[in-house]
Amino acid sequence: MSLKLVSWNVNGIRAIVKKGFLDSVAEMSPDIICLQETKAQLEDAQTALSLLPDYKSYINYSKARKGYSGTAILTKQEPINVTQDMGIEEHDQEGRIVTAEFDKFFLLNVYTPNSGSGLKRLDYRETWDAAFLDYMKTLEAKKPLIVCGDLNVAHEDIDIARGKQNYNKSAGYTQREIDGLERYLSNGWVDSFRKLYPEEVKYSYWNQMFNSRERNVGWRIDYFLVSDKLMPNLKDAAIYNE
Numbered sequence: 001m002s003l004k005l006v007s008w009n010v011n012g013i014r015a016i017v018k019k020g021f022l023d024s025v026a027e028m029s030p031d032i033i034c035l036q037e038t039k040a041q042l043e044d045a046q047t048a049l050s051l052l053p054d055y056k057s058y059i060n061y062s063k064a065r066k067g068y069s070g071t072a073i074l075t076k077q078e079p080i081n082v083t084q085d086m087g088i089e090e091h092d093q094e095g096r097i098v099t100a101e102f103d104k105f106f107l108l109n110v111y112t113p114n115s116g117s118g119l120k121r122l123d124y125r126e127t128w129d130a131a132f133l134d135y136m137k138t139l140e141a142k143k144p145l146i147v148c149g150d151l152n153v154a155h156e157d158i159d160i161a162r163g164k165q166n167y168n169k170s171a172g173y174t175q176r177e178i179d180g181l182e183r184y185l186s187n188g189w190v191d192s193f194r195k196l197y198p199e200e201v202k203y204s205y206w207n208q209m210f211n212s213r214e215r216n217v218g219w220r221i222d223y224f225l226v227s228d229k230l231m232p233n234l235k236d237a238a239i240y241n242e
Contacts, residue, residue, distance in 0.1 A: 002235060006030035006130045007109070007148040007222055009205070013038040013072075018052050022051055024074040028240065034098075034109035036150045038070035045072060058100060060084040062092040071099045071149070073109050086135045091128055099139065105230060106139045110149040115171035122176060125152075129180030133187065140188065144227035147189065151223050155191065158201060159220040167193075172221055189225040192237035202239045 006028055010016045013035065033055070039046050041061050049057040055074035062068045074083070079100040099108045108133070115122040122183060139145045141238035154160040154173050164174040185191060193202070203218025212218060224237055 003032065003223065004030045005107070005146070006033045007224065008033065008171065009036040009066055009111070009150040010221060011037050011039070013040050013045055017048050017051060025052060032107065033074045034107070034148050035074070036074045036111035038072055039067050040070055044148070044159045045070065049074060058082045058098055060095040060098045062093065063093040067109055069096055070093040071095060071098045071109050071111050071205040073100050073107065075100060077102065079190060086131060088131055091131055095106065105143055106138070106145045107228070108147045110143060110147060110151070110152060112152045114152045115174065119171060119174065121242060122174065126176055126180065129183070133183055136184065137187065146227065146230065147225040148223065150221060151181065152221055153181050154221055155181055155194070161203065161217040172219060184225055188228050190228055192224045192226045192234055193239060196237050198224060202241065204239055
């Protein structure tokens, strides 16, 4: 049996349901879809996601700030178990993690903290990356783990249109953030898209200013990191730019 998994930073679930979201989900027809930046409290997210009745939804939301961050897993197949967050109070206030356990793997949906304007949150981001890797290892010790979501970091020059201009200046392309991602990859997870398409230039995020999307001045900051143990099962990894 094959499974189609999709990850999508929706930048507001209530807004996107008015902009063709339901049609896009129907067209992609995933078995599981992981959403980041839902920007909704529990009831509002439940109301929006009830428009997809074929899926059971598992929602995490920000307790610290309303209308901020937030994640959800929607799945046709009922999981064995679902958990939220990492169990670390410092990192569990913004609704950034939902983990679903299935028979043969864990699926962890994450919206990684952005280092912020002026890199004000870079120190916190580094702390998060270390704690998150420990959490990944804890899950992997039980069964293979797939991590997906907006990791808020471009890995290499091929993953960002303006690498030289942004390196060590912009959130998402500092060496400290890149090192955090490198540690995930050196501990048994594989960047599925880059593994299958080592030379393909594709982005998953564009700044809303300066017509960045139209000019394809983008970043690849969204990933499926697949446990090395599961790589023989991987059929494809695509980025739906449209």
